[in-house]
Amino acid sequence: MDLLAPLIAYSVALSIAAVIPGPGVAGLVGQSLGNGLQVSLYFLAGIALGDVVYLTIAIAGLAAIAQLFSGALLAIKVLGGLYLVYLASKFWRNEAGLTHVRKAGSRRGLKTFLSGFALTLGNPKTIIFYLALLPTVIDLEAVGLSQWAALSVLTVAVLFVTLLPYALLASGARTMMTRAEALQKLNRLAGAIIGGAGVFILGQAATAVVRRA
Incomplete structure (x- = not known):
């Protein structure tokens, strides 16, 4: 198929969908506020991988694909949601600012990555975009391996371009906080945002289980 026009249409549509605040943006902002920019990039990479999975x-x-991997995707959602809730509780209880959390953050890049991935798998905005809106932008039956590869790379690039400013702004706000009281409030704000995202994932997983029953 002719790649240029579909790629442009896809880029525009994905940019609009991504920039609208939702659970993914909330989780990214919470990570950047609590852990800083470097760790939030792992979270953003997890979001991007989740989008590539739905694109695929x-x-x-x-x-066929959804039925085959539905159980595994549900398990990932639950684990990711539980990790975000656990992380939120650590932020909320931390009374001495972000020093301890920053040191621990360097050791949990993989967990942060997986939490971003799980959040995307449970994000209804992502599901609607790829499974309902995407077919109106691209002729999916005409997509071959090379086109899929191009779309996957483009997906990651678009998400980083559109979502990175959220992380940068949150990280900038974090670096301006130097007093213990301000840092404690920032911890609790980050904890509330991340915890909300975790509860959202667990709610989506519970809903899926009820529907199966």
Whole structure:
């Protein structure tokens, strides 16, 4: 298929969908506020991988792929949600600012990455975009391996360009906080945002379980 026009249309549509605040933006801002920019990039990378997974599902055929991996995706959602809630509790209880959390953050890049991935898997905005809106932008039946690769790279690039400013702004606000009281409030704000994202994921997982029953 002709790549240029579909890639432009896809980039515009994905940029609009990504920049609208939602659970992914909330989780990213919370990570940047609490852990700083470097750790939040792991979270953003997890978000991007989740988008690539849904892109692949949409191209490969929703029914067969979704049924095959539904149990694994649900387990990832639950683990990611629980980790975000745990992380939120650490922020909320931290009374001495962000020093301890910053040191621990360098050791949990993989967990942060997986929490961003899990959040995307449970984000209804992402699901609607790839499984409902994407087919109106791109002829999925005409997408081959090379086109899928180009779309995957473009997905990661667009998400980093559109979402990185959120992380940068949150990180900038964090660096301006130097007093213990201000840092404690910032910890609790980050904890509330991250915890909300975690509860959202767990709620989505619970809903999926009830529907299966």
